[in-house]
Amino acid sequence: MSLIGIIGGTGLDDPHLLTDSSDREVTTPYGEPSSSLRLGALAGCNVAMIARHGRRHTLPPSRINSRANLYALKDAGCTHVLATAACGSLRDSLGRGDLVVPDQFIDFTRHRATTFFEEFEPGIENARHTPMADPFDSGMIEILVRTGRGLKLPIHDGGVIMTMEGPRFSTRAESNMYRIWGADLINMTVAPEVILANELGMPYAAIAMVTDYDSWKTDEPPLSFKEIIAVFQDNIEKVTRLILAALPDIASSARNG
Numbered sequence: 001m002s003l004i005g006i007i008g009g010t011g012l013d014d015p016h017l018l019t020d021s022s023d024r025e026v027t028t029p030y031g032e033p034s035s036s037l038r039l040g041a042l043a044g045c046n047v048a049m050i051a052r053h054g055r056r057h058t059l060p061p062s063r064i065n066s067r068a069n070l071y072a073l074k075d076a077g078c079t080h081v082l083a084t085a086a087c088g089s090l091r092d093s094l095g096r097g098d099l100v101v102p103d104q105f106i107d108f109t110r111h112r113a114t115t116f117f118e119e120f121e122p123g124i125e126n127a128r129h130t131p132m133a134d135p136f137d138s139g140m141i142e143i144l145v146r147t148g149r150g151l152k153l154p155i156h157d158g159g160v161i162m163t164m165e166g167p168r169f170s171t172r173a174e175s176n177m178y179r180i181w182g183a184d185l186i187n188m189t190v191a192p193e194v195i196l197a198n199e200l201g202m203p204y205a206a207i208a209m210v211t212d213y214d215s216w217k218t219d220e221p222p223l224s225f226k227e228i229i230a231v232f233q234d235n236i237e238k239v240t241r242l243i244l245a246a247l248p249d250i251a252s253s254a255r256n257g
Contacts, residue, residue: 002254004247005073005202006042006049007193008084017240018042018049028075030067030113034059037076043244045251048076052083052189061166061188062111070196071116079254080140081197082247083206084239086232087161087187088170088214090179096231098154099238100208101144102161103136106183107191109165114192116199130199137203139253144205147246153238159184161208163191175216186214203254207242209235 021040026033035051050069053059073081087100094100107114117128141157148155162178164170166188170178178186185208197204211231215222 002079002251003046003048003077004251004254005076005078005081006047006083006243007052007069007073007081008049017244018047024076026072026075028068028071030071030116031065033068033072034064037072039076043247045247047247048073048078062109064112064189066193066196067113067116070193070200070202074200074202078202080137080250081193081202081204082140082243082250083190083193083204084243085161085187085189085206085208086211086228086235087185087208088212089184089210090162090175090186090214090216091184094156094159094184094210095154096210096212097235097238098156098210099148099235099242100156100159100161100185100210101136101141101148102185102190102206102208103134103138103141103158104160105135105191105194106160106162106178106181107195108178109163109191111165112192114195116196128199130195132195132198135194135198135204137205140203140205140250143249143253144207144242144246147249148242151241151245153242155242159208161185161187161190161206163187163189169222170215172215172218175214178214179216185210207239209239211235 018040038049145157162183
């Protein structure tokens with residue numbers, strides 16, 4: 001039996017989506033996770049869901065205990081992790097309402113625990129340096145993109161997602177710098193999640209939902225947070241459809257992998 005971990009929560013925490021659902025309070029060696037785990041069946045697949053910002057969205061990005069969240073999913077038996085994340089676009093080609101399945105990231109956070117390996121056992125052979133050349137799982141990316149295209153969703157295959165500290169938004173100078181660096185998207189949560197999932201050996205993929213153009217565009221004013229939330233809410237239906245359609249193939253791949 002495969003158990004798929006889902007990180008995000010907003011929109012997917014509707015209790016009517018899950019069958020045979022139950023909540024499990026968990027503690028970890030790394031402290032408390034953002035929320036209890038919600039276990040149940042989604043699209044006929046066994047899932048464990050965690051609300052990244054807490055059930056009432058009370059945790060700012062820098063206060064999310066990503067180590068506890070990922071450890072809780074691993075400890076519950078999750079083999080794969082699927083995350084959702086709102087993001088800003090750094091490219092004209094990625095418009096509001098589009099979905100992107102990134103294949104690379106840049107971690108520009110400064111105040112977060114980014115590894116489980118705080119100390120090595122004596123001896124160089126015990127050092128733990130996790131490969132990160134291809135941090136997102138290619139099999140999950142392929143399933144999500146193929147499924148999204150089958151559903152006629154505005155979905156993009158691959159892209160570089162930059163994670164900044166937050167909770168503030170970027171200055172125009174920062175936004176343009178990220179573009180020069182090669183980033184396509186900007187958000188506040190995918191790192192260090194993807195790093196920690198790799199350290200735990202759990203294949204990870206993210207569905208990025210474009211809500212705005214950050215602050216680099218000068219031909220239109222930056223959206224207010226209220227406007228960004230409105231676009232985000234419109235995206236939830238698309239993401240929910242995508243996850244429900246893609247989960248059976250992801251679960252099948254997990255069982256056969």
